[in-house]
Amino acid sequence: MTLDRRSFLKLIGAGAGAAGLPLIGRAAELMPKSGKRVVVIGGGYGGTIAAKYIRMADKSIEVVMIERNDHFVSCPFSNLYIGGILKDLNPLTIKYDKLAANHGVKVVQAEVTAIDAAAKVVTTSKGTVSYDRLIVSPGIDFRLDEIKGYDTAAMEAMPHAWKAGPQTVLLRKQLEAMKDGGTVVITVPLAPYRCPPGPYERACMVAHYLKQSKPKSKVVMLDANPDITSKGGLFKKGWKDNYASIIDYRPAKKVTEVDAKAMAVMIEGIEEVKGDVINIIPPQRAGQIAVAAGLVGDDKNWCPVNPTTFESTKQAGIHVIGDACVAGAMPKSGYSANSEAKICATNVVALLNGKETTELSGINTCYSYITDKDAVSVAGVYAVKEGKIIAVPNSGGVSPADFSATKIEAIYAESWLKNILTEMST
Ligand SMILES: Cc1cc2nc3c(=O)[nH]c(=O)nc-3n(C[C@H](O)[C@H](O)[C@H](O)COP(=O)(O)OP(=O)(O)OC[C@H]3O[C@@H](n4cnc5c(N)ncnc54)[C@H](O)[C@@H]3O)c2cc1C
Structure with a gap:
């Protein structure tokens, strides 16, 4: 099924059920009609934040976030479930209804099957949608042949x-x-x-x-x-x-x-x-849709990007964030994806409005549990230098070695999870 832009809008405006395109939330009715549209692929750590922050920065831009599932389960803290510390995955699961209701993000549950960079059109299992700029945050897939x-x-x-x-x-x-x-x-x-x-x-x-x-x-x-x-x-x-x-x-x-x-x-x-x-x-590589769209570099695994805008160096008008991109010294983490999403959103809005872009000031903290009460962490601050993302010297480091004395890192870790999942879902 192929829909032009007007038909697609009509379809998502019709809401869930009516035309078989399940919109999560009823945000379509809240949306202003606008000439500018950003499509976001993936509703995980990167995609949710990019979608939300574009709408927070400029309500005149229409944002359509396409995600294959109707909910998202966080990998961070999933090891605690495997270790029997968390009894189920409920504390790690978010829905998208508030992104729609609070920010007017149009959330579409569909599989993205192709990206046409020249025509600026995304094909999904439910129809096609055109974009002015595209943000791709599909996470990882596996190199099973290895x-x-x-x-x-x-x-x-x-x-x-x-x-x-x-x-x-x-x-x-x-x-x-x-x-x-x-x-x-x-x-x-x-x-x-x-x-x-x-x-x-x-x-x-x-x-x-x-x-x-x-x-x-x-x-x-x-x-x-x-x-x-x-x-x-x-x-x-x-x-x-x-x-x-x-x-x-x-x-x-x-x-x-x-x-x-x-x-x-x-x-x-x-x-x-x-x-x-x-x-x-x-072994892993960028999510399959990024590979299929020709966004990966010479290594055939990860997507090279401009370190300030996160625009692909392979395809104009497409930005790649999160695990899928090559972000220099920034590790492939949920917190990095969140940080990259914010600078990408800021610069996508700037580019659509003909304004100057802003340099990255990236951040990452990653907590790991040792026992049910002890955790450790690594933190870093990142900036662009000579066209590359580098760790700012003396800006980060690891938590103290006497971690079992204070238990404070585990308290910070729980608070980190609560904050970041709330930011993604409200
Ligand atoms: C065990 C484990 C523990 C971790 N712990 C931490 C931690 O403590 N702290 C931390 O910061 N990070 C942690 N991470 C890493 C973190 O999970 C990832 O870095 C983060 O999820 C990357 O965000 P993303 O947006 O790139 O991908 P994701 O969050 O995976 O989101 C990608 C989304 O895109 C959707 N998608 C993909 N392709 C398509 C398509 N074709 N059509 C429609 N939808 C599509 C997927 O369904 C998914 O919802 C952990 C990871 C693991 C495995």
Whole structure:
């Protein structure tokens, strides 16, 4: 089905049900008709904030946010669910109704299947929509061809749980069903990947659960990297203090093949490791729609952008934010996506209004839980220098090594989650 701009507007204006295009909220009626339209792909950490901040900056710009799901589950804190600390995913789940009601963002639940950069048209499972500028924040997809045998069936036997939702629940169920004395294997891909400290926090949370409920069990962590990629000193201390007999960390072990029937992984064709529960975190790249739209660079994985506007260097008029983009020193985190979304929104509004753009002042803080009460963090401030995003010298660092003395980082972490999810959904 192909719709021109006028028909698409009419369709979303008709609201849910009438024409089979489920609008979340009834914001269409609140929207002024405008000549300028920004389409945002993805309603996660980057997309929600970009959509909201454009509307906050300039109500004359129409914003259409297209997301395949009618809700979003946060990866941050999903490791706590896997470790049994959170009982369900409800505290990590947001809806989009208030973005529509409070800010007039037109939220469309559909799969984006193509982007025509020349015609400035996005094709979705429900029709097409044209744009003046497009913001793409689709998160990640997996480079499955790099792990032989890891297909969609194998994912059910050996979950990745690297996109929060059903996969997260599956991994938790497998841990609950495992016998005491079992082995949990966690594999880590070569960086860059979504959330550098995430796999090591996961090892902590799995070990925390095993220590409480299945104390004869072990975690074998096979890391393709030569060492822990973030907060290494703090994780090593946390493991030594709490999980010395549980976590067996093996660096420079790149998993290249799986056998889901045998519950085994193969390291570069020479070493086999078996597990009772196997969590494969596969190598990653920008979300498939960014790859299909020709937004990825020479590495074929990630999208190069202008570091001030986040406009793609491959396709004019399209901006890429969040995990999918190459943001220099900024890590692939929810907080980075939030920060990138704000500067991107500011500059998209400026570009549409013929105004000067503003330089990035980026920020990131990433918390990781060691136990149910102890957390650690890394923080950074980022700026553009000589066309690249760099970490501002002496601006950040990691939290103190005596983290178990104060418990303060865990309190900060909870507050961070509450704030950022509220900002995304209200
Ligand atoms: C276990 C784990 C723990 C983490 N912990 C932290 C943490 O503590 N702090 C932190 O800052 N970050 C953390 N992260 C990283 C964080 O989750 C990501 O960096 C963040 O989600 C990136 O935001 P994004 O907008 O790029 O992608 P996402 O938030 O994943 O949003 C992408 C959205 O786009 C939608 N989408 C994609 N393609 C299409 C399409 N074709 N059509 C329609 N919709 C589409 C998806 O459904 C999704 O909702 C963690 C990640 C993991 C896996």
